[in-house]
Every structure is written in structure tokens, then in C-alpha cells.
Amino acid sequence: MSWLLEHASAPIKYRAITEIARTADPTSPEVDWLPYSHRSAIRLAVTQTRDGMWNQSVLSIPGRHSSDFTGVGTIPAVRRLAEYGWTSDSPPLVFSRRLLFRLLAEDNDPAFTFELGTKTKDDDLVRRTRGLFREAAAATLAQMGYENDPRLRGAARRILERTVSYLNSPLGEKPWMRVGNSHVLAPESAPPSIYTLTMLSRMPIFRHEHFSEVERIYYWITQPLPRQEVVQLFGKKMVPQPHLIMGDVLPHRNAVDADVPFALTWLETMARLNFLRRNDGWMKLYERFVDDRDRNGIWHPHKGLERPTTTHPWAWSTFPLDDGSAAESKFTDVTFRIGLIGKLLGREIELI
Template identity: 35%
Template sequence: MDLPGRHVIPVSWLLEHGSEPIRYRTLAELAPRDRVAPGSLESLAEALVASKAVSAVVKKQRDDGVWGDNFTALAPSKTLGLKDVGTVPQYRRLLQLGVPRTQRAFRLAERVFFRVLSRDEDPALWFEYQKLVKGTPEAAPWTREQLREAATAALGESGFEEDPRLRGAAHKIANAVSQFLRGDLAAKPFVRVGGQTVLHPEAHPPSWYSVAMVAAMPSLRRERAGFTERLGHYLAQPAPKKEYSLLLGKKAVKPQHLLLGDPIDADAKGNAKDIPLALHYIELLAKMGALQWAPVASRVLARLVADCDESGVWRPKNLRTVPKALNRISYHMFPLHEASKTADDRVVDVTFRLALIARLLGWELQYV
């Protein structure tokens, strides 16, 4: 199944059926300028900031800018002592909801992010990894890298692309990933230790955060075009199926954020098991200009687009619920439309996301 290269953008339908975030982003990012009435964006922005979806996130932020007493957690966990979703996912969710960058919640969190990027040695900046680093000092370098990648991705998505602090952090991350992609470890990243499969200690593969960083920073992609292309080809290959761990000192940790290839699980017809994850990944590849090299992601996108009606609304057969996320990595971007009572509610998010991806890919667009 080939990608069509054209798409119908259902602007009127999204404005009628979408929640405040969907309506605002449709008008701001998808609608032709001549269909945006004077003052309409401003009034929608006011409604968005006051909406339940935004309030549910903002009210959980502490005065120091932190959410959930942690930095990167995608869900609460009693086992790990995590009370709620962490600072980076919540910040990124506000971005995806379309909240204006001038809101106080952003400024508070950004202070924390820039402290993480600095050489600040405050133990509190280890966040949920304080216990791990204290008990296993060998985990400190890996932990610092993960926290900085997450902060860099969030700041890049928020428009700090030209900030010298962010540029320095981004190039450092890109250097590490580029070295991995150029070396032998890209093809054979695992070793056996004590009867278990672990990531080679010198391997620095891309992560959801580093890929999001590249996708969010056009200037970085221009300056490092060769690296971006190598990364795109790497992300197009199938991810390994085997279970593996990170060995930090004597402690084995299951990584949740690494990308050793295309993570989309789909059948031959392009039906993805985790549609939110697939849409998130496809959007990242589209921003990077790398979708053309990814056969599974392209097949899934073709399937999703084929299930749209003549108005561009996603209408798959036998859909009884909103597509469920099996991996919480898509928490920040799906769903943006919280209601799920009606048949239209169930398809709003995918319809919006497909329209956005079609625009990113430069397809021929028709607006209705």
C-alpha cells in the first residue's frame, strides 16, 4: 500500500467535534489563514487555558516547577515510589495541548530544565534516580545523560532552539549518538553478562528524547545533515525483539526510553497494535524527513489514511473505543480530546494527527 501524497484536512469537522486543544491547534496549525477570523485564535486560546485538560496538568505542578516529585516518569508507580507523571512528560503535554508559551507553568519548569543542563551538583536534581545514584555511583553518568536528553528534548520542542545552552547540550547528545551510529556497536549493541543480555557499556543508541530533540531543531538538522540521514536510516530498521537490560555497576535496569530501530508493531496490512505510539513515531520521522526510509511506519500511515472517509475523517471499521496506548511514551500527545462517548469522539485525535502529519510531509492538501 503506497502513501497517497494528498490528503483532505477536515477543518470544519475538527472545529465542530474537537475539544479546546484540538480546536485551537486546528485553527493555529492546519486552517488556511483566510479561514481564521480576526480574534478567533485569541478567544480559543483563552478557552484552552481555562479548559479541564490544561487545568488537570497545571494544578499538579509545584511552585518549584516540578511535577510528581520526579523528572521523567510516564506513570505513577508504587513499586518505584513515583506519585505521578513527571516533569518532562507534563511539560510536553502542555505543549501538545497548545498552551501559550507565556504561561507561568512553562517558566517554572524551564528553570529546572536549564539547571539540569548546567553543572549544578544539587543532589535533588537526580530526582527519581537519587536512590539509584547513591547506592550505585556507576549509574551517575548514564542518569545524567538521560535527564539531560529529556530536558533538551522538552526545551527544543518549546522553541529554545537558538539558546546557546540548549545548542551546546544538543550537539553533545548528537555527537554521542553519531559515534554510536558510525561504529560497530550499531549492528551488534548487546553482550552477554552473567547469563543475561545487556547493552554494551560503550553503546549510546538514540532514545525517544534524542530523536524528539532532532525532530524539534531544524537548525541542528541542517548543520548535521549527514548525522540526521544516518539516524533516519537506523530508525527505519526493525527494532530487536529480544529483552535486554542496562548494567549499571552490578545493577541491571530495564531501559524504557531507548530506540534500537522502528518500535512499531504492525501486521502485513499496516494495522498497528499501538496506534498512539505509531502516530508519535511517524510524526517524529516526518519532521526529520526520514519517513521515506521506514517501510513499517510508511505502511501503517498508508493504512490509517486509507481508513479516512472522503472528508478526511478517520473511520475504521468496528472501532468501539478510542485507540489505547500500550506504551506510555505517547502520554504527552495522545489523547488531546478527552471525551470518548460518541463515535466521533473516538476518531478526533487520529483524524487531527493524520492531518498534521500530512502537512508535515508536504502533501497536496484540500481543506473542507
């Protein structure tokens, strides 16, 4: 803990103090200023436009080699600010709220397809895009703390009903259909997405009210992951759907090593869902992270000395929260996440 407080960025310090050590209240004047002092967070916030959006985009993320937030979409930007520790009543998050709630609507208005819109009218792709944005917006609003808002609860109920109905249907038992030489998901397929899992992980009361439905999702996401790429048929087009979860996305340590930030995002989400402690495989992978810490509790990678990077769009908002400009700060993000997951598991955290 002392190492994090010395070397980590202000947002990580704030969250370590308030969420892991819990030695201060999040609203305490001694610490509540920390998230808003971080230069990267300020730089991201001031690029928001008056309509509450970033770059007239919803889900876009900066390029892999981008050193700033160029091209970032509204949902990744809002989630990154929330991960930095900015509260839902901070101006950028307040300004984005209207759009996020609008995206929850059950309509297929092409005006709300933004960066995924097409010049030619395509009702199938509009339906796909609106569904994608709807689930991502629900996940973001849940993360912002709007669980009790009836608009979010209504959207969450519809998303969950649609998902569980699919899982319990004959199509859920045999999800793949053959098109030419490829196996794809049928247009009406609705498996759980990473957005749905994130939404549920941030709505504990809602989960309790829909316990059996959430349990059904657990059994789905722990089944063996199919080998084929997740592609879904929309009209005559086959569209990649990497956000859909067709099984266990973290079956072994090679999957962890391939993308450490996403692995931690997944383990944290599973911990919030109370799924992590029930799954021996995931717990072993988490314990491996714990074992990779040194005597001071600092995590180090198995190979090399570089900070881990991610290629997963949903993990972008969670990593990194530290600019990593100094050698000592390269591993603060992973060290923080290990502690946070441990706290979510109910473990006693030793403040070294």
C-alpha cells in the same frame, strides 16, 4: 475539518485551525484563548508546585487506569501542556524552564535524580539517570521552541556527538554482550533514544548544520529491530532501557495496531525529521491511517468502537488531547494527528 471544529476539544480545534488549516494566526485573539479554556489543561497546570515541578518527579506518568494526572512528572506535564497549545511564555512553562535547563548540565549530581534516585550511593545508576533526564529535558525544551538558546544547542551537540560516535564505533556494529544467559548493551553504549529523535525533530536549523550525523541516525533506526529486550548493564545491575531505539520500531501494521497513539507519535516525529517520506514501509502505514477515514475524513479503528490507548510513556503527553466523553469525540485525536502528519509531509489538506 468542520467535524473536528464541532466535536473536538478546544486544544484540538486550536491546533487544527492554526497548524493544519492555517486559517488563523496562533496569536489571533479569535483563537488564542482556546488552549487555555480546556478544563483538563487547567487542572494539570494548577497542580504545579512553586519550584516549577510536578510531584517532585521528572519522567513519571499516571497509572494506566488513572482518570486524572495523579503522579505525573514534570516533563510529561510540560509536554502535555505544549501539546494542548500552551505557549512557552505561559506561566507553568516559564516556571518549569529553570529546572529543564539545569537538567541539561553535564554532571552526575545525585540531587537531580529525583524519582529515580536510590537510598544507597550508586554512581553508575546516577550517571544513567542524569543522562536520561538530560536527553528528555533537551527534547522538551526543543518542543517549547528554544532551538536558538546556546544552552540547548550545546547540549544537543554533545548528545548527537555521543550518539554518532557510538554508532560508528565497533561497539555500534556489535552492540550486544553476553552476561549469564542474557544479551545486554554494554555500559558505554549510547544508541539514539526517543528523546534524541524528538529533540532533533524540533530543531530544523540544527539538523541542517549536522546533516551527515542525522543521516547516520536514519540508517540506524531503519535497520531490523533486534528481538531481545533492550537492557543495559550499569555496574552489576541490568536495567531496562525502553527509550533506546535499536532499529525500526514500526516494521508492520501489527505494531501499529498494538499501540495506535505511539505509532502516530513515531510517524509524526519521522515526518518532522523528513524521514517519513523516504521510508516506504512507514509511508504505507501512514496511508493505511488515511484509508481508514470515512467520507467525512473521520478515522475509525479496524476493530471495536473504543478510543485507542497507549502504554508508551513518551506517547502519553500527546494522547489524548480530547477527554473523549462524548461518542463523537473518541476519534478526534487520531483524526487530528493524521491531518497534522499530512501537513508536515507537505500535502494539500482538503478542508471538508
